[in-house]
Amino acid sequence: MRYSERELLSLARQPAEKAAEILMRAPKKGSVLKKRLVKLVVNFLFYFRTDEAEPIGALLLEHCKITKEEEHVFSISFIEEPDRKYSFECDTEEQCQEWIEALRRASYEFMRRSLIFYRNEIQKMTGKDPLEQYGISEEARFQLGTRKL
Numbered sequence: 044m045r046y047s048e049r050e051l052l053s054l055a056r057q058p059a060e061k062a063a064e065i066l067m068r069a070p071k072k073g074s075v076l077k078k079r080l081v082k083l084v085v086n087f088l089f090y091f092r093t094d095e096a097e098p099i100g101a102l103l104l105e106h107c108k109i110t111k112e113e114e115h116v117f118s119i120s121f122i123e124e125p126d127r128k129y130s131f132e133c134d135t136e137e138q139c140q141e142w143i144e145a146l147r148r149a150s151y152e153f154m155r156r157s158l159i160f161y162r163n164e165i166q167k168m169t170g171k172d173p174l175e176q177y178g179i180s181e182e183a184r185f186q187l188g189t190r191k192l
Contacts (some may be wrong), residue, residue, distance in 0.1 A: 052097060054087060055098045055101070060085075061142065062083070064081075065078070065079065065134070066078055066079070066133075067130070076132060082098075086149045088119070106152075108122065108125070116131065116133070117131055117146075119131075119146070
């Protein structure tokens with residue numbers, strides 16, 4: 044998926060679901076922990092130098108793995124490059140758990156699975172497909188696939 048710099052800057056300026064200054068280490072060899080402002084907006088994790096208004100990078104939180112590492116630390120790696128990890132160190136264990144949960148809920152895949160789950164639960168309770176009124180009850184995109192990540 045391609046995004047223009049203008050589109051990403053516009054998205055980065057939107058209200059964040061979660062934001063904090065935490066320590067971050069990029070996957071580059073020899074990289075050290077640096078304090079960054081980290082903002083979660085929809086399914087993008089933007090990171091900024093603490094004294095700048097424009098992001099220095101963004102992670103699209105799709106096909107990624109959020110892992111609890113040591114105390115106060117979590118990492119993000121991507122399925123295509125599992126050895127490249129972005130590490131984040133929080134001030135507290137509670138803050139770390141909050142970030143992990145927020146990041147896991149941010150992906151399109153999580154939202155899709157939630158839609159399917161709740162659609163099925165409502166259908167069991169009412170006997171009706173809640174999406175039928177929108178003309179999308181037979182859409183394949185809402186069906187669970189067999190693809191394993």
